[in-house]
Amino acid sequence: MAAEPTAKASHGSRVGTSRPPLEVTLLDDYQGVALDMADWSSLPPGTRIQVLREPADNEDELVRCLAGTDVLVVMRERTPLPASVLERLPRLRLITNLGARNAAIDLQACARLGITTCNAAGDPQARGATAETAWALILGWHKRLFASQLALRAGVWQPTLSSRVQGKVLGLVGLGRIGRQMARLGTAFGMEILAWSPHLAPERAAEAGARAVDKTELFDAADVVSLHLVLAPSTEGIVGAADLRRMKGDALLVNTARAGLVQEAALRQVLEQRRIGGAALDAYWQEPLPAGHWLLALDNVMLSPHLGYASTENLRAYYRNALRHIHDWLSGVAIPSMQPDCQ
Template sequence: MKIAILDDYLRTARQAADWDSLGADAAITLFHEPLPAAPDQRAAALAGFDVIVAMRERTPFPADLLRRLPDLRLLITTGMRNRGIDMQACAAQGVLVCGAPGSKLAAHATAELAWAHILGLFKNLAAEDRAMHAGAWQTQMPRILAGKTLGIVGLGKLGQAAAAVGKAFGMEILAYSPHLTDERAAAGGARRVDKETLFAQSDVISMHLILSDSTRGLASAELLRSMKPDACFVNTSRAGLVDMDALYDVLRQKRIGGAGLDVFPDEPLPADDRLRSLDNVLLTPHLGYVSAENFQAFYRSAVQAIAAWAGGAPVNSLN
C-alpha cells in the first residue's frame, strides 16, 4: 500500500501519528514542498499511490487530475470539508474520500490568529519591530481598541470566539452573515446589521464565513471602498470571500488603514505576489489551522481512516 502525505511543510506528519501501526506493507512518502503547478508534473508526482492524504484544500483534486491517477483508491482530507475535491468524480472512479477530524481547539486557534492580526495592525507591531531592529525608536502612533467597533462577518464558532475577545477589549460588536438572526447575534454578544452598515461603520472587520457559492466575493469592491479611511480588514477564513483585486487597490491607494491576511487565492503565496510589496498589509502563511494539537488530531484520524478502509469498514466517508 503506497501512501502519499502532501504538504508536510513543517515536517511534523511522521511524528504526529503512529504510521507504523499500518504495518510493514505500508510505504509512506512525505511531500515537504508544494506539488508542481503544471498538470502533467503534478499527475506524475502523484502517480502510483493507492492512498493520498491531502492537507485541507492546499492541493485541488479536479476530475482531470483524478483521471490521471488510476491507482488511487483512498483520498483523505484533513478536516471534514474540502471544496477542492471533485466528490462526484471520485465516486465515479471508485475513489473513496474520507475526512480526518482535527482538534476541537482549532476554532480558538483561528480566532487567536485573527486577533494577532488585529493587534498587530492597531499597534503597528511589524513596522515597529523592523524599526527597532534598525536602531530606531517610536516611529508610528499606536491606536486603542477600546470604544472602537468590531465588525464580524460570520458569527459561527470562530466568529463568536473572535467577538468575545472584542467584547473583553471594550469594543462594540456588529455582525453579519446571510442567515443571521437578531436572536443569534445577541446570543453571540453582537448586534446584527446588514453588510453595508457593517463595512461602513466598523473600525476593524474580521472575516469568519464558510466559502460557498453564496458567499464568494462577498467583500466586494463597493463594500471595501465604503470602509472608514483608518479601518482595518482581517481575513483568516478564505480568500475567495474577498474581491482581491479591489482589496489590493484600496491598500495600494491607502484608502483604508491596513489589512491582515492569512489566506490567499494561490497558496503558498508566490514569491513575487504583489501583496508582498505593500507596507500596510500584515501577511501570515495560512497559520489559522496550524497547531501541534490540530496536526496530531489530523494525522491520527488519517491513520485510523486508512486502517479502517484497509479493514473493509471505512469511517468518516465524505462521498
C-alpha cells in the same frame, strides 16, 4: 516537487501476500512534521510512505509523483485533485482529507472511479486557534508590532505611535463558532460588536453579545472588519468594491477565513489607493503566496502564512484521525464519505 525519504512501516495488520505493498502519500507537509504526528509504523509491514513537502508545478508533475499511490492524505485545499488528475492514478483507492471540507477534490470523479473519500477531523479547539490568529493580527496591527520590531533591529526607537482597540467597533462578517468567539474576545477588549451574515437573526446575534446590522451599516461603522464565513458559491466574492469603499479611511480588514470571500481586484485597488487603513490577512487566493505577489509590495498590510489552523495540536489530530481512517479502510470498516454539499 521533492519527496522526503520513504518511511517503512515495521508492524501492524498484514496485507495479503499476493498484493503489492501499500503505498501512502502525504501531500503538502510544508513543515516536515507529518511523520512525527502519528504512528505510521502501525500500518501493514512493507507499507511505503512518501511525504511531499513542496507543491507540484503542474498536473503532469503531480501525476508522476503520485503514480504508485494507493492512499492519499491531503492537507485541506492546498493541492487541487480534479478529474484530469484522478483519472491518471489507477492505483488510488482512498483519499483522506485533513479538515472538514475540501472543494479542491472532484468528488463526482472519485465516486465514478471507485475512490473512497473521507474527512479527518482536527483538534476540537482548532477554531479557537483561528480566532487567536485573528486577534494576533488585530493587536499586532494596532500596536504596530511588526514595524516597531524592524525599526528596533535597525536602531530606531519608537518609529510610530500605537493605537488602542478599546472603544472601537468590531464588525464581524459571519457569526458561527469562530465569529462568536471573536465577539466574546472583542467584548473583553471593550469593543462594540456588530455582526452581519446573509441569514443572521437579531436574537442569535444578541446571544453572542453582538448587534445584528445590515451589511452596509457594518462596513460603514466598523473600525475593524473581520471575516468568518465558510467559502461557498453563495459567499464567494461576498466582500466587493462597494463594501470596501464604505470602510473608514483608517479601518482594518482582517481575513483568517478564505481569500475567496473577498474580490481580489477590489481589495488591491483600495489598498494601493490607501482608501482604507490596511488589511491583515492569513488566507490568500494562491497558496503558498508566490514571490512577487502584489501584496508583498505594500506597506499597509500585515501578512501571516495561513497559520489559523496550523497549530501543533490541530495537525496532530488531523494525522492521527487520518491514520485511523486508513486502518478502518484496510479492515473493511465503513467510514463516512465526503459529501458534495460539504464543498
